[in-house]
Structures are given as structure tokens and as C-alpha cells.
Amino acid sequence: MIQTFATQPFDDQKPGTSGLRKKVRVFQQPHYAENFVQSVFDSLEGFEDQTLVVGGDGRYLNREVIQTVLKMAAANGFGRVLVGRGGILSTPAASHLIRSSGAFGGLVLSASHNPGGPDEDFGIKYNVSNGGPAPEKVTDAIHARTLAIDSYRFFEANDVDIDTLGSTTLGDMTVEVVDPVAGYAELMEKLFDFTAIRAMIADGFSLSFDSMSAVTGPYAVEIFEKRLGAPAGTVRNATPLTDFGHHHPDPNLVHARELYDRMMAPDAPDFGAASDGDGDRNLIIGRHCYVTPSDSLAVLAANAHLAPGYAAGLKGIARSMPTSGAADRVAEKLGIPLYETPTGWKFFGNLLDAGMATICGEESAGTGSDHVREKDGIWAVLLWLNILAVRRQSVAQIMAEHWATYGRNYYARHDYEAIAKDRADALMAALRDRLEALPSTTNSGGTVQSADDFAYSDPTDQSVSRNQGVRVLFEDGSRVVFRLSGTGTEGATLRVYIERYVGADGDLALETSEALAPLVKAAQEIADISGFTGMERPSVIT
Known part of the structure; x- marks a missing residue:
């Protein structure tokens, strides 16, 4: 009734x-x-x-x-x-x-x-x-x-x-x-060379996938263990639980620390990965080699042609504005467009529907392609495995060759969580008030070249999205981006994105924290983060 x-x-x-x-x-x-x-x-x-x-x-x-x-x-x-x-x-x-x-x-x-x-x-x-x-x-x-x-x-x-x-x-x-699994698994088999990946695993290639007691457990067991032949137990925390086993199911270096420690151990597997609560994010770690989401997007785009589903090449690459510029250099070399969008997968959807982009990514560990209209954690892992199966190199070797070709974008995100909303809004308002005055000023990061509040004009429908994040760009190509996140449920989260580019002839082996230290100090000087939030250090660094 x-x-x-x-x-x-x-x-x-x-x-x-x-x-x-x-x-x-x-x-x-x-x-x-x-x-x-x-x-x-x-x-x-x-x-x-x-x-x-x-x-x-x-x-x-x-x-x-x-x-x-x-x-x-x-x-x-x-x-x-x-x-x-x-x-x-x-x-x-x-x-x-x-x-x-x-x-x-x-x-x-x-x-x-x-x-x-x-x-x-x-x-x-x-x-x-x-x-x-x-x-x-x-x-x-x-x-x-x-x-x-x-x-x-x-x-x-x-x-x-x-x-x-x-x-x-x-x-x-x-x-x-x-x-819930069968149709998705069949789609993955159409996109990737399961025969080559299966052969690599049979030859002794080892991997570890952490489902974080979240939704990807059944998908990962079916695909990695049953269809690709990885040993039982390859997928950890494989049973979805209503409380995710008290995990925070965010695949970053804080909440997936167990995986990180396993991959940094002397007897680490060849490849490690994790996904999040609903299966759309991913974490990629090779043996003794963490891959940032921004670098992962660039490597996947540069090597996508090695997978059957992308053998014809890419129509374009799209990345969110806070994501590093690593993918931009891949797009330039491939001679394809690079689209810089606001954060949010719906902006990629318009480009994918219009046939303007094939692979998309966000620095917050979301990567995907035109096979669906969401980011896709297991898809990203499978494309990495397909690349490894063809190139027969380690993740560390692939990253070293990539940086030697394109240069390296040292990159980190600092999250200040659960800030009182009025304080977070005041911080962003003060930043916006300073935009016109910032260019030509100097701070610990160097001389500011330009500063703006990112606005996006969608090339598919000409709609405009404003106030998408404050960007401060330095003369040497470095940048700091400030943005409030909309994914939390308590207070506000300030995300500060810090990036420094070093060319292929520069020092490509610095520790990220060392490379970014002057810019981290500059971010504090520009935004007075501690003054507005009362926080002396970020809640999470990824």
C-alpha cells in the first residue's frame, strides 16, 4: 500500500x-x-x-x-x-x-x-x-x-x-x-591483459592488496586471487564490515600504515595497493617505493597503451587543479590535450562523455578512465599490474625512468581537519583579500609570480565554476594551493597542496619533506594557518 x-x-x-x-x-x-x-x-x-x-x-x-x-x-x-x-x-x-x-x-x-x-x-x-x-x-x-x-x-x-x-x-x-562483482570483473577482463598478468604472478611476482575491511574485498578476491591466480591471502581485510573493522578506510600513508610498513620491509612483496571505503580511491606502493597519486596518474597515462583497452591511445588527460603538473608533461609529449578542472569527478564526466579525455585523476588518490564515470581503485591497480607485466621492471625502476624523462614534481598535501567553519572561512577570505597584493612579494618559498582564485570554464557546456581554490605560483614554477574540502562531516578541512618541480637534469632523489620544506614554511607565512586555526601542524600529511 x-x-x-x-x-x-x-x-x-x-x-x-x-x-x-x-x-x-x-x-x-x-x-x-x-x-x-x-x-x-x-x-x-x-x-x-x-x-x-x-x-x-x-x-x-x-x-x-x-x-x-x-x-x-x-x-x-x-x-x-x-x-x-x-x-x-x-x-x-x-x-x-x-x-x-x-x-x-x-x-x-x-x-x-x-x-x-x-x-x-x-x-x-x-x-x-x-x-x-x-x-x-x-x-x-x-x-x-x-x-x-x-x-x-x-x-x-x-x-x-x-x-x-x-x-x-x-x-x-x-x-x-x-x-555485485561479476559484471565489473568481466569489464576489467576486457580492458586488461589478464593472461600477461597471470603469467607474471605465476613466475613469482608477489603482491599485497589491502581492502581495509571495506567494499573492494569481494572484488579483489574474485579478480586478484581467483581470476589472476594470486595466492589466497593476497587480499587482506577482505570482508566488508559495517565499521570497517575500526579502520579509517582512506588509502593514504597514515591510515594504510600497515601496508606501507609491509612494503618497506626487507622481504616486501613486489607490489602493494589499497582501496578505500567505497572502492573508488587507490594507493600504490612498490617495494620500497611509494608512488604519489599525482605521479601515478602521470605514469598510467604515459604507459596506458600497453593495456589492450587503451592500445589505440588517449584522447586527452584531465586532472583536478590541486593535482600536480606531472601529467601535463605526459600530455605534452603525447601531443594530446590536458584539462585542468575543479575537484570533483563530475567535471571529468563531461569531458569523458564528450570524448575529449580518456584518463583522469585527482591528487586525493582517485584515478579512472572512460570505462565508467567514477574514479576506480581496482582499475588503477590493474593498469599498474598490466604495465608491470609488459615492462617487467620494478615500480622503482619505472618511476626512476619516468622522472629521468619528464622531471619530478615533488608534492605533498597537508590536511588541517575539524576546523571551526567560521575560522576556516575567515582564513580563505583573508587569502582572497590578499590576492592582488601577493605578486612580486617574497617569502620562504621565493618570489611570488602570480596568485588567483581558480575558476573553471567547462569546454563542453561553457558553464563556469568559481572560487575553486586559491593558487600561489612562484617564479621557479613551484606553487602552493589552499582549498576547503567538502568531504568531511564535522567542521571544515583545510587542504594545502605544496608542489615543487625539478627538471630531468636536476636532483631527482631528494626526500619529499626536504624538497618542500621552504614551501611548507611559505604556506604558513602566506595564510597564517596557525593563527586562524590554532593548529601548529597538519592532522594528516599525504
Whole structure:
């Protein structure tokens, strides 16, 4: 039976670049999740009798909200919902399922790399029919509706069995529980030379993949152990847990420290990797050789032609503005365009849909291609493995040859987390007020050449996105970027991106901290970070 329930708006349901993210306790408020889901549906047109994809990363509250979504989808007129068995769908797998099934769109239940559990984070993101995150015009419409909503529609019924493959009905709507892994794994086999990777592993190549007790466990076991023949146990923390085993499922050098230590040990495997809560981010570490996400993007782009799915070459490379310029030099050598976009995968989606770019990447460990419209952690690992299988060199050797060809972008990101929002906003406002005065001034980083607040004009639709981060560029080509992140659920996170370029004839073997020390000091001098935030050092350095 379809029922209509009266409700009142919440004033905190504005979705960001990755949907709506809040603490679990917030989502557990009466009507909170229902209001947002109904606002999504109310903002869409033409979905009657169409297909909706639903799944998530398995975090706390995932299964309960899926039941809510199913019943609301039935009440609002969808014809079919595809849901991953057990409520599981990695974000890239959800994107692929939307695209391969011709779905109208999908709801991805995840807070990505944020912690999970009853006192931690939850999120809901709407993806459109191309499989990518909703563009701003859609998220703006959703937000406007959340501020005016007065009722939602709900189909009263018992919960649907989402643990058994097959179809059932919910009123006039079909619910089809699908294997969350099979279709995605088959896509990977089409893109990469599994025969060559399998042979490399059979010859003794060793790898270690940390799923961080998050969604990629089932995908990694199926692909790395079953299809590529890596020994059982290659995939660690392979069972998705509602609290990620108390891990913070962010694949960086702080939260994936166990993997890093393993890869730096005397008996380290040849290759190590990790992925995050919903499977869209990646960490790459060779034996005794950490690869920054920015360098990883550049290496993957330079060598993508070695994989069957990219043998024809790349149409273009896209990177987010805070990502280092390493990929720019690859694009220049390949004679293809390089697009610098704001942070947020939806900006890449427009370029991918228009056939203007093939490979995209963000410094926050997100890399992907035109095979889906999300970043994809396992995809990045497989492309690395394909490259290693063809070149038969170590990760360290590949990185050394890359820097000898293109030069090296020494790079780090300093995160200052859980800052009071008014203080973070004041810091950014003060920076913007100083933009005109900064050029020609000197500080510990050298002489400032230019400073601006990055704005992006999308070449596919001419839309303009402003205030995307303050950039300070120095005369020697170094830069510092200041930006507030929208992925947290408490306070604000200030991200400071620090980059120094050294040409191929320069010193390519410096410690990153040593290479960047003057610029780190300059960032403090320019922005007075400690004065505004009260923090003497960053929460996380990656």
C-alpha cells in the first residue's frame, strides 16, 4: 500500500560534490533519509517505469536505508530496481551497472573514505544515467526541494530479501538482486591483459592488496586471487564490515600504515595497493617505493597503451587543479590535450562523455578512465599490474625512468581537519583579500609570480565554476594551493597542496619533506594557518 507521510524540511541537506554526508545519528532522525530521497525523486522527471540502481559500501546503516529506498522507489513509480546482493556495490561498479543496464540513474549509499559505524559517517549520492555523479544543476534542484518538502511517498511492505539473487516484486515494481562483482570483473577482463598478468604472478611476482575491511574485498578476491591466480591471502581485510573493522578506510600513508610498513620491509612483496571505503580511491606502493597519486596518474597515462583497452591511445588527460603538473608533461609529449578542472569527478564526466579525455585523476588518490564515470581503485591497480607485466621492471625502476624523462614534481598535501567553519572561512577570505597584493612579494618559498582564485570554464557546456581554490605560483614554477574540502562531516578541512618541480637534469632523489620544506614554511607565512586555526601542524600529511 502506498502512503503519503507529512514532513518538515531540514536545513542541512545540501549535497556536495559527493552527495549528502552526515553522521549516522543525523541520518537516523525521523524522516531525515526519507526527506532527502524524496527530494531526489521530486527533482527528476521521466523516471516512471524506469530502472534505478541501488547499492553501497556496506557501512553501518547501509542495509536499512536500502530498504527505505526500495519502498520509496516503488511508491514513486520506478519500474525496476537493481540492487547489489547484500546491499553491496562499489561506487565504480555502481557506475558500470547504471551504464550497462541502461538505468535512469542510481543511488549510491556511501561516505567514501570516511569512517563507518554507529557514531561515524553515512552518505547518499545520486548518479545520473551516464553513471556519474549528478551535475550541479541537479544537486541544486535537490537542495532547493529539501528546503520546501512537506511530504514523502512510501510503500508499506515487509523488507525485501536482498541477500538472494533473483527477482521479486514490491507493488508494481520489480526488485532484482544482482551479483555485485561479476559484471565489473568481466569489464576489467576486457580492458586488461589478464593472461600477461597471470603469467607474471605465476613466475613469482608477489603482491599485497589491502581492502581495509571495506567494499573492494569481494572484488579483489574474485579478480586478484581467483581470476589472476594470486595466492589466497593476497587480499587482506577482505570482508566488508559495517565499521570497517575500526579502520579509517582512506588509502593514504597514515591510515594504510600497515601496508606501507609491509612494503618497506626487507622481504616486501613486489607490489602493494589499497582501496578505500567505497572502492573508488587507490594507493600504490612498490617495494620500497611509494608512488604519489599525482605521479601515478602521470605514469598510467604515459604507459596506458600497453593495456589492450587503451592500445589505440588517449584522447586527452584531465586532472583536478590541486593535482600536480606531472601529467601535463605526459600530455605534452603525447601531443594530446590536458584539462585542468575543479575537484570533483563530475567535471571529468563531461569531458569523458564528450570524448575529449580518456584518463583522469585527482591528487586525493582517485584515478579512472572512460570505462565508467567514477574514479576506480581496482582499475588503477590493474593498469599498474598490466604495465608491470609488459615492462617487467620494478615500480622503482619505472618511476626512476619516468622522472629521468619528464622531471619530478615533488608534492605533498597537508590536511588541517575539524576546523571551526567560521575560522576556516575567515582564513580563505583573508587569502582572497590578499590576492592582488601577493605578486612580486617574497617569502620562504621565493618570489611570488602570480596568485588567483581558480575558476573553471567547462569546454563542453561553457558553464563556469568559481572560487575553486586559491593558487600561489612562484617564479621557479613551484606553487602552493589552499582549498576547503567538502568531504568531511564535522567542521571544515583545510587542504594545502605544496608542489615543487625539478627538471630531468636536476636532483631527482631528494626526500619529499626536504624538497618542500621552504614551501611548507611559505604556506604558513602566506595564510597564517596557525593563527586562524590554532593548529601548529597538519592532522594528516599525504
